[in-house]
Amino acid sequence: MNKKIDYYVSLLEQIEQKVSDPxxxxxxxxxIGKDCRMEKIQSERAQDNSTDELATPKQLEFLKDLGVDVxxxxxxxxxxxxxxxAKEGQ
Numbered sequence: 001m002n003k004k005i006d007y008y009v010s011l012l013e014q015i016e017q018k019v020s021d022p023x024x025x026x027x028x029x030x031x032i033g034k035d036c037r038m039e040k041i042q043s044e045r046a047q048d049n050s051t052d053e054l055a056t057p058k059q060l061e062f063l064k065d066l067g068v069d070v071x072x073x074x075x076x077x078x079x080x081x082x083x084x085x086a087k088e089g090q
Contacts, residue, residue, distance in 0.1 A: 053076050059080070060074070062083060070082075
């Protein structure tokens with residue numbers, strides 16, 4: 001645990017040197033953490049065997065709420081990718 005803390009403190013110090021604002025450095029560090037978690041989730045989903053299953057009603061409803069046109073037979077993985085793309089475009 002201490003190694004992780006040391007790593008994050010070091011990373012924060014490096015970011016602070018580049019942005020010269022402690023609040024911005026913290027925000028950047030938080031975003032890096034979010035990006036890492038999202039990459040891990042996407043990687044796990046890519047390895048998931050459920051990629052051939054049809055999208056869930058919840059996914060389809062969310063896509064509709066995001067204004068995305070949905071084709072019949074959309075898979076869970078395709079729906080997940082479309083949701084991620086739509087959210088990035090917001």
